[in-house]
Amino acid sequence: MKTIADVMSRDVTSVSPDESIRRAAELMEDLDVGALPVTEGQRLVGMITDRDITIRATAAGLGPEETQVAEIMTDDVCHCYEDQSTDDVMQDMRDIQIRRVPVVSRDDHQLIGIVALADLVECETDDSKTAQTLLEISAPLPAGQASTPL
Numbered sequence: 001m002k003t004i005a006d007v008m009s010r011d012v013t014s015v016s017p018d019e020s021i022r023r024a025a026e027l028m029e030d031l032d033v034g035a036l037p038v039t040e041g042q043r044l045v046g047m048i049t050d051r052d053i054t055i056r057a058t059a060a061g062l063g064p065e066e067t068q069v070a071e072i073m074t075d076d077v078c079h080c081y082e083d084q085s086t087d088d089v090m091q092d093m094r095d096i097q098i099r100r101v102p103v104v105s106r107d108d109h110q111l112i113g114i115v116a117l118a119d120l121v122e123c124e125t126d127d128s129k130t131a132q133t134l135l136e137i138s139a140p141l142p143a144g145q146a147s148t149p150l
Contacts, residue, residue, distance in 0.1 A: 004089055005082040007120060008103050008113040014039040015048065017070035021057050024048050024069050037102045038073050042110040044102050046073035079104045082112060090120055 014037040015024045024036055028050055038046035048069050056072035057064070079102045080089045089101060103113040 002086045003082065004080055004084050004086060004103055004113075004115050007086060007122070008082065008115040009119065010113045012037060012102075012111065012114045014044075014111060015069055016040065017045060017068065017073065019069050020065050021048070021053050021062075021067045021069055021072060022064035025050070025053055025064065035100055037077075037111050037114065038069055039111050044077065044079060044104050044109055044111045046070075046075040047077045047102065048073040077102060079109075080115065081106050086120055089115060093117060093120075 013027060013031055015027060017038050017040060027036060028034060034051070035047055035049040037044055038048055046069075052072050052074065053064075056062075057067050062071070078092060078096055078098060080092065082103050083106075093099070093101065100114055100116040102111055103115055104110060105112055
């Protein structure tokens with residue numbers, strides 16, 4: 001059985017909650033990613049996505065320099081541990097329809113990596129399970145039900 005440690009990326013860039021959303025957007029552009037973990041020191045405290053910046057800040061008329069990441073980030077973040085099975089994490093991703101999950105240490109919630117759907121697809125030998133995961137993550141939610149952000 002493969003674990004998250006076998007497939008996760010340990011080279012992860014994060015942003016601080018007190019940084020501007022402009023800085024977060026610049027990092028996303030530089031790294032060509034749509035989401036960043038938010039950390040205080042190395043402790044995971046949230047996630048911010050390009051969608052958060054667009055919907056929660058830009059659409060609300062908040063300025064990119066004066067708005068801090070903490071104001072629009074998601075602080076209730078699904079995360080996993082490096083010793084979890086890839087099957088368990090794929091199920092979690094299906095259940096809450098997310099494509100990437102921060103990996104934290106069990107003892108102190110320190111960010112140690114990130115695992116994306118693409119990482120799991122590369123390691124998966126059962127194509128039907130991978131296809132089912134992608135379908136469930138991408139499926140529209142029932143009317144009135146909001147997706148859980150990263």
